[in-house]
């Protein structure tokens with residue numbers, strides 16, 4: 001399973017990259033705004049900075065919601081850097097845009113997916129990635145992980161190439177469960193990645209090893 005980090009914060013991206021396990025980055029307009037990045041020029045420059053920090057795919061979301069607008073913006077984003085994947089919302093015009101980009105070899109990430117039907121449509125339209133938001137489903141008492149399992153089954157039934165990018169991951173258990181179900185990618189905050197390495201027995205064990213070494217080597 002690929003690990004993407006879901007942030008526009010350069011320090012956190014660098015920290016995940018330095019850990020050596022990062023495969024890509026996802027962003028969205030809210031995450032950009034959180035970092036105080038506003039205005040098209042600044043936003044585009046920020047995408048380039050992110051691409052310079054990591055080796056993998058970087059999802060950049062269109063703001064337009066009409067077909068022509070999404071095409072124009074998506075083409076501009078795709079030209080920015082070869083690592084850019086154009087993020088398109090799961091709306092009717094978005095499905096048309098996914099097909100348009102897929103026919104032209106431009107990679108896409110279909111975002112704001114909350115049902116298996118939407119995921120099926122995104123795959124039919126040739127999306128490179130589909131992003132089911134599991135945390136936001138959990139927030140409304142609906143099992144987000146169950147959606148990942150449903151999409152996995154459907155994609156495997158028909159050998160769709162679209163990769164399942166489990167999004168809105170909030171914590172380490174989401175990461176582990178996604179890995180068990182067979183999501184192709186997960187995107188979450190730095191804490192969901194770094195949390196995987198923590199175990200009290202590791203800390204206790206290391207402390208004892210070092211103390212015993214010290215005793216024997218005084």
Ligand code: E4P
Nearest residue numbers: 006026027028135136167168
């Ligand atoms: C996906 O690409 C989104 O950026 C993201 O995962 C949304 O997560 P949230 O529900 O924590 O905002």
